Amino acid sequence: MSITRRDWIRQSLLASATMLVAGPHVAQGCASERPDEILGKDDFILLNWNENPYGPSEVAKQAVGDAMKYANRYPDEKINELKEKLAKKNGLKPANFLLTAGSTEVLSLLGQHVGLQRGEVLTPFPTFPTALRFGERAGATIKKVELDANDRIDLDQTLGAISDKTTMVFICNPNNPTGTELETEDLKAFCRKVPENVLICVDEAYVEYSNAGMKGSMVDLVNELPNLVICRTFSKAYGLAGLRMGYAISNVRNIQALRDRHLGAEISTGWPPLVAASASLDDPEFINTCVAKNAEGKQIVYDAYDRWGVKYNPSSTNFVYARDDRFEKDLVAKMRAKGILITKWPTMTDHFRVSIGKPEHMRMYVKTVEEFLV
Incomplete structure (x- = not known):
């Protein structure tokens, strides 16, 4: 389907299909590794x-302990507080963020979105499988582009593989499981070349560990590219894997569309993970x-x-x-x-x-x- 930039901005790509609810996700191949x-x-x-x-850091542990007295309350206040902090840190607005129980929630929502349109996810491979698996469950076709001889993502080959069937391009950078990282400017140039009617999901789960650090993020493109969604997590460098705290970054229309289809309506996280994440950002x-x-x-x-x-x-x-x-x-x-x-x-x-x-x-x-x- 071909649409203009103006049409896209009026109606988000993410608002074009009803989302389904899938069962709990277990990372590929991990179910038997850690019973x-x-x-x-x-x-x-x-x-x-x-x-x-x-992890978690000592300040995060203290924040969680202090928060338990509010466990009987819904966490709206802390949701807004964390969004404000993330917005300031990334030079955006709170409305550019969706808070989720780990970044896997964002990836599953995006995969289901593509699947329910009977669309296609284009991805370098091997890579982190959540979006692909949920997409397949919902009816998506997965088109894979092999990595180069050095296990690096080949952006030229990936760009050349985009067709009129492609609904979303998934890029994990740095890539899991290979650990390789794309040059920041190369990935930015790639994102700008992807057609505007094709979603781009960039998974930045390991960005804090990367050689480029936070400077390697695609966050500078959020206000420029209406088809870009970035996924991040507090599970890795911040040491909060057991508290399940992640988030999506995108333009306001995409975030609202994701929120409308999010099973927990953004309250699948509670006081402990929210205050732990907020405290971690201050440390x-x-x-x-x-x-x-x-x-x-x-x-x-x-x-x-x-x-x-x-x-x-x-x-x-x-x-x-x-x-x-x-x-x-x-x-x-x-x-x-x-x-x-x-x-x-x-x-x-x-x-x-x-x-x-x-x-x-x-x-x-x-x-x-x-x-x-x-």
Whole structure:
């Protein structure tokens, strides 16, 4: 369907289909990696879900404790407060933000939107699968563009793959599971070239860890491009994965359309995650420390892989993606038997992924995984 920019602005692309409600999401390939019986046990080193081993920050913990006396109240006040803070931090308005229980809620809404139009999601692949999986469940076609020889997103190939069937382009930057990052200006140029009747979803879950940092965000394009939606989360660098706090950034019409179709009407989050997120934004030193310690942990893995001749991607995230051909088969199971959980999605036919824990975790990981070198 071809529409003009003026038509698009009058009626958001996201307002053109009814959203459905799907069941709870489990990240692809992770359901069997972390069963309930091990949650909370200190005898496992958890290096499989890209969690921040240092979080939440002390100020976030204090804020959550103080907030419990308001747990009987709806959190409208704190929703508005967090939006104001995010708007100031990103140079936008509160109306440019939708708060959700993790960024997976935004991704699932976008996937369902495309699926209910029987549209097409175009994506570099492999990548984070939530939007793709929910899109397929709702009837979308998924069109994949292979990564280049260095596991990097090929923007030229992706742009060339856009057709009149394409409803949304999904870009995860830095990319999960490969850990690679696009140059900021290259991605901005790409976004500007995408036709205005095609949504662009840029998932910035790992932007705080990236080489470019927050300067690598596409947020500067929000007021320029009416078809851009950015997803972010407090689950990674901020260490709030268990509190489920994320958000979408877009123009006001898109945000309103997403909110109208959001199952929780923006109150799926409560006082604890809202105040934890707000307090975390006031504690930049915690993020700086986590990023620095993450780099230290990555270097431990890099040094070991270099010694052993293991091929890996220098990572702009809190995980490392590596080829598995230098290790025995069934590495995930063998590491699990040693008390260390790592990841190998079904799509990772020749690779595996290890999240970065504390330096002592990574030294233990290196010592253990060396046992399975071939």
